[in-house]
Amino acid sequence: MTTPGPHASRPADARVGYTVLERMVTHTGPVFRVESLRVADSRGRIARRDVVRHPGAVTVLAQLADGRYVMIRNQRIAVGETLLEFCAGKLEPGEPPAITAGRELEEECGYRAGSIVPLGTFYTSPGFADERMYVFLATDLEPIDRRLEPGEEIDVVILRRDEIEAAIRAGTLVDGKSLAAWMLHVART
């Protein structure tokens, strides 16, 4: 069964040396779906690859006028832990990532940003998922009321740069996208 999806027009086969022989959708949900692919590599060897198709997401490093950063403690059902993270959220269909970034910062953290600039992008788990993360630095922040969605359990925490670096060294910042986003920020400052 071949099922074209939102990513079907992507010329993946042309850019890399493999051929997709078969594509079957095995899971469809509100956030992602799963495709089970049968692929042949450049030597004709056949392999199965299950791929999570995700709409993409944003991470927002929000910096206050005093230099501190707005972070969250986010109850993560998938890992059964509450994690220290930067604000994040998935893209809505057709929504430019910078708009998503501003919206998520308002909803999760209660800040409206006067400036939102891109820091870069990365894939969170390219071994099995196509989720692309767009990273932004938000500044010129104005406090507003938060608007959490059902199922979101999020506390806002304000940390200095040295406190974030200490959390990385201590192993208490274990959210991969936050580490990668901080790397993009540090590489530019």
Next chain:
Amino acid sequence: MTTPGPHASRPADARVGYTVLERMVTHTGPVFRVESLRVADSRGRIARRDVVRHPGAVTVLAQLADGRYVMIRNQRIAVGETLLEFCAGKLEPGEPPAITAGRELEEECGYRAGSIVPLGTFYTSPGFADERMYVFLATDLEPIDRRLEPGEEIDVVILRRDEIEAAIRAGTLVDGKSLAAWMLHVART
């Protein structure tokens, strides 16, 4: 339908303020499975959360005696691109992560490590997956023959630290786990 899996014994509900009302396995494959959860938050509000259950993985920063790092260009079917990455691979059942790290470095890069030390750990995509990444620094490297698995299309590249930092700034290193792993390394050096 409630299906206990490898993670079912994890006391997730006790550590965070939600209750799993229903758990249904909707996808089962060789690398991961998907559970569709119906959860109630601490205020009794009901939400659906689809979760990818993954065995976990390792990332290996392998450093040669001259200070340069062994990286790979890895054809990633999930994102349809060839990515610059550090060596990585998923955990086999019961295999300690440091052993996986040594094995993957031999198979993908063709180096046997005399020393493998942990740099830290993180979750790659805690919004929808429980994949935990264990990061190692491998040194005292001896060249051996590579052993690629079917479907793996991987080239080894050797880069200096400043070349890796330039790739991060230029946006040509877009593998999240490699960015996060490099952050853990940089935070300690």
